[in-house]
Amino acid sequence: MRNIITKNPIIAILRNVPSDILIPYVSAVLDGGIKTLEIAMNTQNGAQQIYTIKKHFGDKIIIGAGTAITKERIDTALEAGAEFFLTPSVREDILQYFNQLGLPVLPGIMTPSDVDLCLKYGFDTFKLFPAGDLPMSYIKSLKGPFDTTEYVAVGGVTLENLSDFMNEGYIGVGIASNLIPKDYIQTRSWKEATDYVRKYVEQCK
Numbered sequence: 001m002r003n004i005i006t007k008n009p010i011i012a013i014l015r016n017v018p019s020d021i022l023i024p025y026v027s028a029v030l031d032g033g034i035k036t037l038e039i040a041m042n043t044q045n046g047a048q049q050i051y052t053i054k055k056h057f058g059d060k061i062i063i064g065a066g067t068a069i070t071k072e073r074i075d076t077a078l079e080a081g082a083e084f085f086l087t088p089s090v091r092e093d094i095l096q097y098f099n100q101l102g103l104p105v106l107p108g109i110m111t112p113s114d115v116d117l118c119l120k121y122g123f124d125t126f127k128l129f130p131a132g133d134l135p136m137s138y139i140k141s142l143k144g145p146f147d148t149t150e151y152v153a154v155g156g157v158t159l160e161n162l163s164d165f166m167n168e169g170y171i172g173v174g175i176a177s178n179l180i181p182k183d184y185i186q187t188r189s190w191k192e193a194t195d196y197v198r199k200y201v202e203q204c205k
Contacts, residue, residue, distance in 0.1 A: 001104040002125040002150055002171070004062065004084055008036035009172035009204050011086075011152070012179055012197075013066060015040035019049065021188070026053055028180065028190045030061060032197025038066040038086055038174070041073045047080040054081035068105070071097055078103070086127055086154075086174075090114040095121040106152060110134075115146050125150045127174065132156015136168050143169065159196075162203045175200065 005011075012029045014037060029037060039049050046065070054063050064084040065077030074085060074097065084104040087094060098105045099121045106127045107118050118126060128139065131153035139151050153165040154174035165173055179200070184193040 001084060001106055001123075004036065004104060005106075005125065005150075005152055005172040008034075008062065009166075010034050010036070010200055011064070011154075011172065011174040012037040013040065013154070013174050013176035014038065014043070014049070015066075015176060016043050017049070019045060019052075021185070022049055022052060023056055024188070024190050025180070025185070025193075026057065026061070028193040029197055030057065031194045033201035034197060035060065036062045036064070038064040039077075039082075040066040041077055042067045047076045050077060050080040050082050064106075069094065074098075074101075074103075088129060090117055092117060095123065098123075108154070112142065112145065115142060115149060119146070119149070124148055125152070125171075127152050127154045128170075130155030131165065131170075132161075136164060139169050159199055159203065162200060166204060173204075 012034045017025050039046050050063055050065060062083055064086060065082035066086040068074050068085040068087050086106045088108040090107055090109055107123055108129045109115050109126045128151045132155045143149060150171045152172040152174055153170045157165060157173045157175050158178045162173055180193045180196060
């Protein structure tokens with residue numbers, strides 16, 4: 001998982017993107033320079049969207065499944081073509097399942113106890129959520145006792161604060177509703193959407 005993030009430090013998070021605009025939406029993300037994305041599995045037809053994206057874009061994109069909080073969701077997403085997973089929280093039975101299957105996963109943590117439990121099962125790269133509601137320096141507090149761990153900021157990441165997160169030591173970010181302005185989506189302004197996504201990539205550099 002750490003290798004995926006190191007090579008692709010921005011994850012586009014898609015939740016409830018209408019299926020009729022899924023391909024142009026993902027095309028704008030890809031053309032803007034982001035090739036790693038997550039479909040939240042609490043999206044209606046989430047598994048079908050994973051399958052559709054993978055079939056259409058192939059190896060041009062790395063597709064993950066988010067909100068993977070049950071074994072059923074994990075199995076369904078895996079069958080659809082998911083290549084990595086994200087969780088919003090830490091559950092021991094789910095960590096055991098990921099460990100058993102040997103799947104790349106970004107567990108969602110917030111507390112030192114969360115980190116400690118994940119390390120028990122061999123996971124050392126995490127999604128800090130909700131990062132935007134925590135002090136910027138919080139990552140340094142976690143990395144003090146857990147110095148082998150790395151973090152991806154998810155929740156509240158914007159074009160204005162992305163560089164702040166990266167400068168604090170995060171190895172990546174996940175961006176959901178702030179990724180493309182709503183008016184671009186409503187007007188199907190995909191060129192403008194691509195240009196906006198590209199600003200995130202430039203900020204990350």
